[in-house]
Amino acid sequence: MSDEYSSQIRRLDQRGRSLESEVSDLESEVSSLKSKVGYVEDLDYELRDIRGGISSVESDLSSVTDDLGNLEDDVRCHIKETGRDLKRLVARVQALEARSRIADGAPEADFDTVEPLWRDLARTAALGREIRAELLSVQQRSAHSSSIRALTP
Numbered sequence: 001m002s003d004e005y006s007s008q009i010r011r012l013d014q015r016g017r018s019l020e021s022e023v024s025d026l027e028s029e030v031s032s033l034k035s036k037v038g039y040v041e042d043l044d045y046e047l048r049d050i051r052g053g054i055s056s057v058e059s060d061l062s063s064v065t066d067d068l069g070n071l072e073d074d075v076r077c078h079i080k081e082t083g084r085d086l087k088r089l090v091a092r093v094q095a096l097e098a099r100s101r102i103a104d105g106a107p108e109a110d111f112d113t114v115e116p117l118w119r120d121l122a123r124t125a126a127l128g129r130e131i132r133a134e135l136l137s138v139q140q141r142s143a144h145s146s147s148i149r150a151l152t153p
């Protein structure tokens with residue numbers, strides 16, 4: 001009987017060692033899984049962070065798109081105003097050109113290519129008009145002369 005017990009003990013001993021080996025393997029697998037779960041949790045955190053960043057970028061993009069739309073409207077408005085101002089300026093230049101053609105004896109001038117001599121002449125004429133505006137009229141001069149004669153004995 002002792003042989004029978006001893007073979008059972010050996011089998012039990014082998015089975016115990018086999019179970020210890022399996023438990024050891026399972027413990028190492030559990031440890032490996034725990035580290036992988038921690039890695040997955042880190043990835044989950046990173047994924048949430050990325051999603052939050054994407055949401056923020058989408059919000060910023062929406063804001064920039066709105067700003068761009070507003071700027072586009074402003075630019076269109078400025079372009080229309082500039083077009084109107086340009087039309088008015090062209091009309092004024094055409095009126096000036098028409099006046100210069102009507103003036104007696106005035107040579108025809110192209111305002112886009114005026115020579116320096118003509119610019120000097122225009123400055124002199126403008127200065128003459130300013131000085132003439134400061135002079136007394138005939139009526140003012142005679143009124144002052146009458147006042148002076150009345151005051152002198």
